[in-house]
Amino acid sequence: MVVAKVYITLKKGILDPQGKAVKGALHSMGYEGVKDVRVGKYIELTFEDGDLSLLEQKVDEMCKKILTNPIIEDYTFEIGEG
Amino acid sequence: MVVAKVYITLKKGILDPQGKAVKGALHSMGYEGVKDVRVGKYIELTFEDGDLSLLEQKVDEMCKKILTNPIIEDYTFEIGEG
Numbered sequence: 536m537v538v539a540k541v542y543i544t545l546k547k548g549i550l551d552p553q554g555k556a557v558k559g560a561l562h563s564m565g566y567e568g569v570k571d572v573r574v575g576k577y578i579e580l581t582f583e584d585g586d587l588s589l590l591e592q593k594v595d596e597m598c599k600k601i602l603t604n605p606i607i608e609d610y611t612f613e614i615g616e617g
Numbered sequence: 618m619v620v621a622k623v624y625i626t627l628k629k630g631i632l633d634p635q636g637k638a639v640k641g642a643l644h645s646m647g648y649e650g651v652k653d654v655r656v657g658k659y660i661e662l663t664f665e666d667g668d669l670s671l672l673e674q675k676v677d678e679m680c681k682k683i684l685t686n687p688i689i690e691d692y693t694f695e696i697g698e699g
Binding site (some may be wrong): 536542543544546557564566568569570571573574575576577578579580581582583585588593597600601602604615 | 618625645646653655656657659662664667679682684691693
């Protein structure tokens with residue numbers, strides 16, 4: 536099996552209310568050292584074995600078409616044996 | 618600056634309705650090769666420079682106390698220069 540790990544984050548400059556809320560919670564629990572928090576999505580896609588370069592192309596398509604909102608989100612991914 | 622990248626996923630066996638919905642959407646768009654989808658959280662924590670082993674301990678604490686629900690979620694993280 537092959538697993539693609541997709542990391543989706545908000546683009547720089549986009550307001551991140553979740554990140555702000557988590558930062559506030561961390562500070563209120565005494566973790567003042569935290570300067571910034573960005574909250575995003577982590578998606579694991581599992582495939583049958585296949586041609587890695589072809590899968591790479593397909594995962595990129597999936598990211599653009601379905602998994603992310605290209606207007607406000609950036610994505611990276613890595614593909615490897617599951 | 619130092620950045621901790623936290624990956625949070627549902628424990629094996631825990632129902633993942635989001636993952637199921639994404640899988641259905643991918644299949645309906647012709648990506649039948651996708652066997653499974655797991656959706657989780659990806660959190661980036663930024664710190665001022667500091668002792669990496671101390672930060673490692675603190676990030677682990679933050680994961681256990683605030684960032685994850687230990688009953689249904691697993692986490693891993695990596696720490697590096699930002």
